[in-house]
Amino acid sequence: MSRIQGSLVRKAALAGLTAFCFSSMAFAQTAAPATGLGQSWPNATDVSASPNxxxxxxxxxxxxxxxxxxxxxxxxxxxxxxxxxxxxxxxxxxxxxxxxxxxxxxxxxxxxxxxxxxxxxxxxxxxxxxxxxxxxxxxxxxxxxxxxxxxxxxxxxx
Known part of the structure; x- marks a missing residue:
């Protein structure tokens, strides 16, 4: 029985760690400021009013x-x-x-x-x-x- 409980604990810990990693990646993508002023292709959204x-x-x-x-x-x-x-x-x-x-x-x-x-x-x-x-x-x-x-x-x- 302790073997089954240990397996469940490991699975729960792995699931929690996986969820934490995915939420951290999502947070990093949305919270990261635009960077690269002066660069050809900066890490920022193109907000041009012109297609040119x-x-x-x-x-x-x-x-x-x-x-x-x-x-x-x-x-x-x-x-x-x-x-x-x-x-x-x-x-x-x-x-x-x-x-x-x-x-x-x-x-x-x-x-x-x-x-x-x-x-x-x-x-x-x-x-x-x-x-x-x-x-x-x-x-x-x-x-x-x-x-x-x-x-x-x-x-x-x-």
Missing amino acids: WHVYVFVLNGIKYIQVNDLNGTVHAAVGTASGTSIVLPVGVDAQNVVTPAANAPASTSSSAVSTETVYQDSATTVTATPQTSGATQFNVMSIKSCPTASCSGNGGA
Whole structure:
């Protein structure tokens, strides 16, 4: 009889350990923060508003970091935003072509509002991409404070 009880105890312990392992793995998958700012394929969800871009969002200490990659994974630009203020991060091949409300726009090499598209938008920030004739892309970052009207939608005001 003790042999049967020992077998049941081992089976119960094994079942408990298995359940613990599976719950730990599930918790790790849901609780793990997005990581990989500056990487081609970060461990974050693609939240792009455009099928032509990948956009990843990271949040740390109340600051939202928005990274824009092309479809090949090349990092083009990244910005940090908090309380309606945006800063350009020195990340990506187009970092010098990012315009924020506080920054002066770089000299544009003939862009067209028709080709401007919204690549990211949330309740506080909109990021648009405009191809330049030089082959670069200009990214405009607008906050609700800097752009309170529908004209900031990135579709030429339509």
